[in-house]
Amino acid sequence: MADQTTPTLAAAAVSASSPSSPAVPSSQRVLLLHAPKQPYHVTHDYAVPALAHGRELLVRTRAIGLNPIDWKAPDFNFGLPELPYIAGRELAGDVAINTDAASRLQTGDRVLAISTDYRDLRKGAYQEYVVAWDYNTVRLPRHVSYEAGATVGVAFVAAVLALGVNLGVDFSGVEDGPDLLSLVRSLSSSSSSTALPADIRDECLSGIAETDRARPGDWLAIWGASSTSAHMAIQLARLAGLRVAAVVDTAKHGLRLAGHTDSFQSFSSSSPSWQPDLLVDSHDPERAVSILRASLGTKLRFGFDTRGRDTATSLLQALACSPGEKKAPSNPPSPPATPRTSDAGTTPAIESLSLSSSSTAPSPLSHLVGLTGLPKGAPPPGGVFHNVPIKLFHEVPEVGEALSLWLEKLLGSGRLVPPVVVGVDSGLESINAALDRMRAGEISGGRLVVRLEENSLEEITV
Ligand SMILES: NC(=O)c1ccc[n+]([C@@H]2O[C@H](COP(=O)([O-])OP(=O)(O)OC[C@H]3O[C@@H](n4cnc5c(N)ncnc54)[C@H](OP(=O)(O)O)[C@@H]3O)[C@@H](O)[C@H]2O)c1
Structure with a gap:
């Protein structure tokens, strides 16, 4: 049975802050977690959260994207800063209140809001009205539904920070995207008023050398390529000109990743943006490592793991820094050209050839990003481990704004395709069962979405 929890947040500031706001109720329904390892409880008459900052806005929730953290946090008792807790990291809906008249976001805009700021319960997606930073809110183009919009946010932020900050990919050539590494490094200069959070400062400022940055033509291996x-x-890397090797259970996901789309039931003529350059089956991790090593050899300096410590450890074995029988992939040997007599005098001396190949420049390092775990111990010589500095998105407005604006453009132009919506459930009360399906491993290759029914949102005109 649903609880009747006393409102804990004052709604007054919301209604007082915008006399011209459309209908916003004083109370709402939310999903509360009262204790770890418990199901969430639908709770009525909970106060609509109040805006506390000029850059915050209120979004009326239409669809919620379910993330693994939504079941892992209660099951493993982490990421729960207070109880009862309001979870939910991404949603799509309509701007209900924005007090900043100069904002790019207007009341009534269809938006997606990304709530990486899990410590602030007002920003949890499991409620009918959610507070969001304007710089963490993205307008949805007409062709993207609320359901599709609700799947995009967390995965985009995780991927773009991994590529742009950890691996140094510069997106400025793609729809005027951000050069995130330069951006975060400029923020550490004395003229900037924004401080980088202390626990990610080293990663941002010295995680990767300028000379090591991933550039067009470089290879990136992604282990756990079925994840959102x-x-x-995959899409962001390919847009930036990188080549992608995807390690995945090809029995489950190979056809889709090879370019076959359910929506068209045919192989598309041009390769879809999410299609990797090399597809490797993950069933036998040793074999997968061998394939990566044989195919890419020392060309593989960048790895991104989305599954966990074991697969990150395998991926490390495939990177150029790992010892073993590995050599640069080469073209089939071809015999040297027969020197013509007239060329004899211009043949380069052996000394000058060996001079160029024994350059004293240090070898570039290999970089492994673990989204959900890294190999045990220190990286091997020549290797660097990275965690994704996710809080850049909500704690550093310059970064949040750059990413939200760029995502808006990428969705608008269709250059970024949202993840597959693998199912749509209805109402806050359906979330426990939906999370059980995720726990059981039934949801893969896309996001499960929960739609909030229009008639479940009780309206009171203020
Ligand atoms: N560090 C961060 O800031 C950050 C940010 C975002 C996400 N994450 C973490 O990164 C990982 C990937 O997130 P995501 O949202 O991209 O993943 P996702 O799309 O929800 O799914 C990832 C894949 O995991 C497999 N899977 C599904 N249910 C499972 C279960 N119960 N147990 C084990 N495997 C299961 C499926 O792959 P197969 O079908 O191939 O088995 C699925 O395609 C998660 O662990 C998430 O918590 C971390």
């Missing part, structure tokens, strides 16, 4: 984060990472 990987779906975003």
Whole structure:
């Protein structure tokens, strides 16, 4: 049975802040977690959260994207800063109140809101009205439904920060995208008023050398390529000119990743943006490593793992920094050209050839990003481990704004395709069962979405 919890947040500031706001009720329904390892409870008459900052806005929830953290946090008792807790990391809906008249976001806009700021319960998606930073809110183009919009956010932020900050990919050539590494490094200069959070400062400022940055033509291997984060990472990497090797259970996901789309039931003529350049089956991890090593050899310096410590450890074995029988992939040997007598005098001396190949420049390092775990111990010589500095998105407005604006453009132009919506459930009360399906491993290759019914939103005109 649903609880009747006393409102804990004052709604007065919301209604007082915008006299011209459309109908916003004083109370709402939310899903509360009262204790770890418990189901969530639908709770009526909970106060609509109040805006506390000029850059916050109120969004009326239409669809919620379910993330693994939504079941992992209660099951493993982490990421729960207070109880009762309001979870939910991404949603799509309509701007209900924005007090900033100069904002790019207007009341009534269809938006997606990304709530990486899990410590602030007002921003949890499991409620009918959600507070969001304007710089964490993205307008949805007409062709993207609320359901599709609700799947995009967390995966995009995780992927773009992994590529742009950890691996140094510069997106400025793609729809005027951000050069995130330069952006975060400029924020550490004395002229900037924005401080980088202390626990991610080293990663941002010295995680990767300028000379090591991933550039067009470089290879990136993604282990766990069925995930929504990987779906975003593959597209973003390819847009930036990188080549992608995807390691995945090909029995489950091979056809889709090879370019076969359910919506068209045919192989599309041009390769879809989420199609990797090399598809490797993950069933036998040793074999997968061998394939990566044989195919890419020392060309593989960048890895992104979305599954966990074991697969990140396998992926490390495939990177150029790992010892073993590995050599640069080469073209089939071809015999040297027969020197013509007239060329004899111009044949380069052996000394000058060996001089160029024994350059004293240090070898570039290999970089492994773990979204959900890294190999045990220190990286091997020549390797660097990275965690994704996710809080850049909500704690550093310059980064949040750059990413939200760019995502708006990418969705608008259709260059970024949202993840597959693998199912749509209805109402806050359906979320426990939906999370059980995720726990059981039934949801893969896309996001499960919960739609909030229009008639479940009780309206009171203020
Ligand atoms: N560090 C961060 O800031 C950050 C940010 C975002 C996400 N994450 C973490 O990164 C990982 C990927 O997130 P995501 O949202 O991209 O993943 P996702 O799309 O929800 O799914 C990832 C894949 O995991 C497999 N899977 C599904 N249910 C499972 C279960 N119960 N147990 C084990 N595997 C299961 C499926 O792959 P197959 O069908 O191939 O088995 C699925 O395609 C998650 O662990 C998430 O918590 C971390």
